[in-house]
Amino acid sequence: MSEQTEKHYDEQDAEKLLEDVEKNLEKKVVVAIVGKVSTGKSSLLNALFNKTKADKLAHVGAISGVTTKVTRFQLGKNVEIMDSPGLGDIIKENSDATRIAMGEIDVGILVVSDSADESQKAHYDELKAYCKKVFVVLNKIDIYDKKKSALDKVTNQWSEVLNLNEEDIIYQTCADGYDPDYDDDIELDIRGIDVLKRDILQFLKKYGKALVLEREMEKKSVLAKRIIYSSLVAVAGAAFIPGSAVYITGIQGAAIMSIHYVYTGEALSKKSAVAALPLFASQSIGSSLFLVAKSFLPPTGIIDVAAAGVAAGVTIAMLSTVNWVYENDYNLDDKKELKEQYQVFYGILKNMGLKEIWDIVKTRDRKKIMELLSQFVK
Numbered sequence: 001m002s003e004q005t006e007k008h009y010d011e012q013d014a015e016k017l018l019e020d021v022e023k024n025l026e027k028k029v030v031v032a033i034v035g036k037v038s039t040g041k042s043s044l045l046n047a048l049f050n051k052t053k054a055d056k057l058a059h060v061g062a063i064s065g066v067t068t069k070v071t072r073f074q075l076g077k078n079v080e081i082m083d084s085p086g087l088g089d090i091i092k093e094n095s096d097a098t099r100i101a102m103g104e105i106d107v108g109i110l111v112v113s114d115s116a117d118e119s120q121k122a123h124y125d126e127l128k129a130y131c132k133k134v135f136v137v138l139n140k141i142d143i144y145d146k147k148k149s150a151l152d153k154v155t156n157q158w159s160e161v162l163n164l165n166e167e168d169i170i171y172q173t174c175a176d177g178y179d180p181d182y183d184d185d186i187e188l189d190i191r192g193i194d195v196l197k198r199d200i201l202q203f204l205k206k207y208g209k210a211l212v213l214e215r216e217m218e219k220k221s222v223l224a225k226r227i228i229y230s231s232l233v234a235v236a237g238a239a240f241i242p243g244s245a246v247y248i249t250g251i252q253g254a255a256i257m258s259i260h261y262v263y264t265g266e267a268l269s270k271k272s273a274v275a276a277l278p279l280f281a282s283q284s285i286g287s288s289l290f291l292v293a294k295s296f297l298p299p300t301g302i303i304d305v306a307a308a309g310v311a312a313g314v315t316i317a318m319l320s321t322v323n324w325v326y327e328n329d330y331n332l333d334d335k336k337e338l339k340e341q342y343q344v345f346y347g348i349l350k351n352m353g354l355k356e357i358w359d360i361v362k363t364r365d366r367k368k369i370m371e372l373l374s375q376f377v378k
């Protein structure tokens with residue numbers, strides 16, 4: 001049968017979206033970073049988590065294992081990192097308290113440097129057994145700055161020694177400069193980290209865990225802006241599908257939960273997120289997704305271009321206000337500030353022209369939308 005059923009949204013789709021986000025923001029992310037002493041594990045962690053020389057991760061919360069060589073970091077409520085020369089110590093330490101089962105660690109990172117050595121194969125295999133995904137990192141690539149061809153040679157040797165498949169990538173990185181012995185004016189030399197970070201987050205998306213880790217890696221307003229951007233892309237994609245009005249309020253509620261999480265590190269219940277939505281509607285209405293949708297969309301429930309402009313404008317004003325609230329040390333209970341700021345943002349958008357706003361949003365062009373958002377989120 002090749003008959004296509006036309007896509008259609010109902011209130012349950014919106015509820016499902018909210019439920020998924022609610023669940024995702026309660027999830028834990030466990031990272032194990034393994035590699036010989038001095039390959040640059042600590043440095044790599046600092047680079048991955050966007051740390052400066054003055055504000056190193058190790059200074060933030062290193063708790064050394066009592067009986068083993070494991071260093072543990074707890075970031076926020078939901079991210080745990082274990083750093084050790086070998087996974088054996090990590091398993092041993094955890095078997096006392098919280099047992100780590102095979103496949104339970106989300107991300108394993110094997111850090112190697114210099115010429116390939118066979119001893120790391122056992123570590124790699126062990127990581128494979130205990131982690132959902134292993135990333136192999138060849139650090140200190142700056143060693144090869146004056147002999148580029150040697151870098152490819154060394155990478156290939158590591159690939160052979162670890163017996164990697166052809167599609168397995170070895171990430172080439174540099175994370176130099178965190179050493180406290182370096183002079184203060186030596187700048188960090190960071191390379192290859194963005195690609196590694198991107199692929200780790202891409203992988204965690206499959207488990208709905210990307211934002212939990214990303215929260216610990218990025219500036220909060222940068223993340224909030226990305227969340228608003230993604231919501232707008234979702235609104236643009238949903239706009240002309242039947243039933244989208246309620247679904248769009250679901251998108252908005254889900255984004256409020258995510259922004260709240262970014263700033264507070266706490267999950268907001270979907271109930272609280274939905275309860276916040278009417279604050280942004282002009283007239284007083286009941287707190288259901290359906291009623292909120294009705295408040296800013298045509299009574300027919302069918303979206304035309306004018307209504308799509310309103311939906312996009314409301315979404316930008318609403319989510320930028322939520323960001324503004326947290327940036328200014330208010331919270332969602334500060335209803336007066338919230339309503340006032342929403343009116344300011346929505347006013348600006350209306351002056352720009354909601355049709356014009358829609359013309360930008362509908363392209364789903366990242367650069368254009370981000371430029372627009374920069375007026376509302378620093």
Ligand SMILES: Nc1nc2c(ncn2[C@@H]2O[C@H](COP(=O)(O)OP(=O)(O)O)[C@@H](O)[C@H]2O)c(=O)[nH]1
Nearest residue numbers: 037038039040041042043139140174175176179
């Ligand atoms: N040249 C160079 N040195 C690095 C790099 N990453 C780390 N280092 C240095 O290697 C030494 C060991 O780094 P560290 O992060 O403590 O390694 P760990 O023992 O694996 O945690 C320190 O002196 C770092 O400054 C890199 O990419 N290039």
Ligand SMILES: [Mg+2]
Nearest residue numbers: 041042043083
């Ligand atoms: Mg270290």
